[in-house]
Amino acid sequence: MIRLHGFALSNYYNKVKFVLLEHDIPFEEVFVQPSQEDAVRAHSPLGKVPWIETDEGDLCESAVIVEYLAARYPDRQIFSADPWEAAKERELIAFVDTHLELVARNLYKEAFFGGTITDATKARTEKLLAHHIAGFVRLAKFAPYLRGERFCVADTAAFVSLPPVGMATQAIYGRDFLLDAGIDWKRYVKVVGERPAAQRVSADRKAYVEAMQQQRT
Known part of the structure; x- marks a missing residue:
């Protein structure tokens, strides 16, 4: 299960959430705000949102997350096949x-x-x-x-x-x-x-x- 960390005011959080919902990828939302606290930077090095938690570990930056989702779920065709x-x-x-x-x-x-x-x-x-x-x-x-x-x-x-x-x-x-x-x-x-x-x-x-x-x- 993918866990999406962030909050609903963040447009980059919402971009990833839109992709997950649009392509019916199961996920759980975890409320987190941007922070420079060590507890946040341990997962997102710059303290930004969103990041996702996966079985392999954490991943930040919305563009990278979308690319990861496209590679992990090729059957969903997040990007065009062409x-x-x-x-x-x-x-x-x-x-x-x-x-x-x-x-x-x-x-x-x-x-x-x-x-x-x-x-x-x-x-x-x-x-x-x-x-x-x-x-x-x-x-x-x-x-x-x-x-x-x-x-x-x-x-x-x-x-x-x-x-x-x-x-x-x-x-x-x-x-x-x-x-x-x-x-x-x-x-x-x-x-x-x-x-x-x-x-x-x-x-x-x-x-x-x-x-x-x-x-x-």
């Missing part, structure tokens, strides 16, 4: 995770958590995102999924990561960079959200947010 299509799916995941979400993450402290970021950070992030989103537009099809008519593993990454990118840019710059580039991520998320696995991920995330809000009141 080598070119599988490579294009990996390419899209890299764009979403590294070139979009990881860059936009520089904004989250102020956009979502009440902190403050410097004007230099805002300027640098704006420049990078504009460049990266333009590249993503040339790559993704959104017809209606990233690769076209067929849902693929890249959509699990985009489903959980495009919303915070759009919302963060709206909060910091007063405009949604994705919408400005012609990416109707709300429509896209609605389409992907019709899948039972996506609905489960969204419902669990909503429940977590509501529970946190109740604790603050």
Whole structure:
């Protein structure tokens, strides 16, 4: 049994969870928040989530975990059986995770958590995102999924990561960079959200947010 460690507010946790649910891979969820405590870093060296616990040991980094799942459960066909299509799916995941979400993450402290970021950070992030989103537009099809008519593993990454990118840019710059580039991520998320696995991920995330809000009141 795979044990997935993390929490429902983490989009990378939710990406792995989406893959597990979508491909009917049995797993157990273990609530853990990012931490620099030794008890966490013993399993995830940087103290990040998610990580999975397997019979062989622990494994961290969401992209690596998805690759492991694809290799361990080849019958589930997590990636396309066609080598070119599988490579294009990996390419899209890299764009979403590294070139979009990881860059936009520089904004989250102020956009979502009440902190403050410097004007230099805002300027640098704006420049990078504009460049990266333009590249993503040339790559993704959104017809209606990233690769076209067929849902693929890249959509699990985009489903959980495009919303915070759009919302963060709206909060910091007063405009949604994705919408400005012609990416109707709300429509896209609605389409992907019709899948039972996506609905489960969204419902669990909503429940977590509501529970946190109740604790603050």
